[in-house]
Amino acid sequence: MFTYNFCFSQKTPGYLGKKLVPTYSLGFAPSFFNPNKNGAKGFFTFNLFHQLRLDYVTSRKSAVGIGFETYSTGIDYDYGYRNDAQDINIRFARHGILNVKGFQLYRSFYSNGIAPMGKRHSLGLKVLFSSTDFEDVGATKTKPDNSNPYSNQITSPYEIKKGGTSKDFGFMYSYSSSRIISDIIVLSFGIDFNVIFSAHFKYFGSIISQDLDDSSPSNQTEEYFLNDKAKQRVFSSQFLMLKIGIGFLAF
Numbered sequence: 001m002f003t004y005n006f007c008f009s010q011k012t013p014g015y016l017g018k019k020l021v022p023t024y025s026l027g028f029a030p031s032f033f034n035p036n037k038n039g040a041k042g043f044f045t046f047n048l049f050h051q052l053r054l055d056y057v058t059s060r061k062s063a064v065g066i067g068f069e070t071y072s073t074g075i076d077y078d079y080g081y082r083n084d085a086q087d088i089n090i091r092f093a094r095h096g097i098l099n100v101k102g103f104q105l106y107r108s109f110y111s112n113g114i115a116p117m118g119k120r121h122s123l124g125l126k127v128l129f130s131s132t133d134f135e136d137v138g139a140t141k142t143k144p145d146n147s148n149p150y151s152n153q154i155t156s157p158y159e160i161k162k163g164g165t166s167k168d169f170g171f172m173y174s175y176s177s178s179r180i181i182s183d184i185i186v187l188s189f190g191i192d193f194n195v196i197f198s199a200h201f202k203y204f205g206s207i208i209s210q211d212l213d214d215s216s217p218s219n220q221t222e223e224y225f226l227n228d229k230a231k232q233r234v235f236s237s238q239f240l241m242l243k244i245g246i247g248f249l250a251f
Contacts, residue, residue, distance in 0.1 A: 014057035021116045023247030025051040034236055035074030035095045047073045047237055057115045067104040072097055073237045081225045093138030098233050102128040104172060116186055122174040130230055132164025163226030168234050170196035188245040194238040
């Protein structure tokens, strides 16, 4: 069941001469310190990724591929947004939902077996587009109440109408192992590491700023603050992912 024809494989790239391999993968990204889309976080909490990939075998030991992925995760807004110049504070009762869609282009190298079977190392680039759903965050806005001489401020429910979007790019590395069943089904197990260049400064900058001050910088606009949070969450949710996949030898 796991054997292949050596003579045939020497003459043409790809297992049994098959070069095109569509694959669906389910990914599990740990959510240790940030919430998943349900608001849970911890060592046994994960974000679920859905990936579609299309690989084209270029030789017995290499392939090129394109991929699409989609997932949702949660965003904590910590101590909320503050604007000292306008004396405005926005608080969030619950987490927001970040929806991410991404595309990847990569090259794969096989250290044993004949592509797409065996141990595989993949290097590539990713582009990600994200937006935030604020429907259930329970935001409230506190601002000066100039109409009431007995109160300095007024707090009321607040609807967020813009912000929380991000466009990012980065580098991906993937290691996986594939097995072929009945000369057609491809099963794979692997791990992905992604470094999102356009977001890592925001992520590490937020860690430093939280050590110094438990609130947002007072000169940020509301939209900039929400976009920053989206970018930080993209970085942390992308860093590490375990995945299992199933595909088939198309032709």
